[in-house]
Amino acid sequence: MKDQWRSDNPTLKAYTWRNRQGTLASRLDKVFISEDLSLLRQEHSFFPYSDHRVVIAEIYIDYWAIRRKSSMGWKLNTSVLNEEAYQVKIWRPINYSSTLINAFANPLIWWDDFRLRIKAVSIAYCAKRKKDKNLEIYNLKNQLETAQIGQEVGKIKDKLKEM
Numbered sequence: 001m002k003d004q005w006r007s008d009n010p011t012l013k014a015y016t017w018r019n020r021q022g023t024l025a026s027r028l029d030k031v032f033i034s035e036d037l038s039l040l041r042q043e044h045s046f047f048p049y050s051d052h053r054v055v056i057a058e059i060y061i062d063y064w065a066i067r068r069k070s071s072m073g074w075k076l077n078t079s080v081l082n083e084e085a086y087q088v089k090i091w092r093p094i095n096y097s098s099t100l101i102n103a104f105a106n107p108l109i110w111w112d113d114f115r116l117r118i119k120a121v122s123i124a125y126c127a128k129r130k131k132d133k134n135l136e137i138y139n140l141k142n143q144l145e146t147a148q149i150g151q152e153v154g155k156i157k158d159k160l161k162e163m
Helices: 004-008 063-071 078-082 084-103 107-162
Strands: 038-045 054-060
Touching: 078 084, 078 107, 084 107
Parallel strands: none
Antiparallel strands: 038 054
16 A cells, blocks of 8 residues: 555645644545555645545556456466366356447457456356365265274274184
């Protein structure tokens, strides 16, 4: 987070609050923004019903830069592309998105929407796949443990017979 106004005006003395006597003043009201955003304009104006000045901030959001940055953190496990269950799951959002292409003024926004739909289905599918695999591993470990206990019981019975 950054105080862009202070970065742009390192030496300027401006205050958003003054006491009634005018002896104390401070810049209490600040606008902090993310490093990904840019402050286009910030102004302070008098407001008659308060001892604080009104702070107005106009913020520029570079939508495409944020989308590029946020989409870099996820990669599709391409091994699922060969799984029939995944292909069935993914077909519905592909068909639906193809009907929306003319609803978007900009094809890049449609592409972003399409990718988000595919990403959501893919994440849900892979999460369920992992959960199912972990359950299968858990069950196999239990079966293995039970089988080992069964072998031990058999050995003890054999020893008892020998006695």
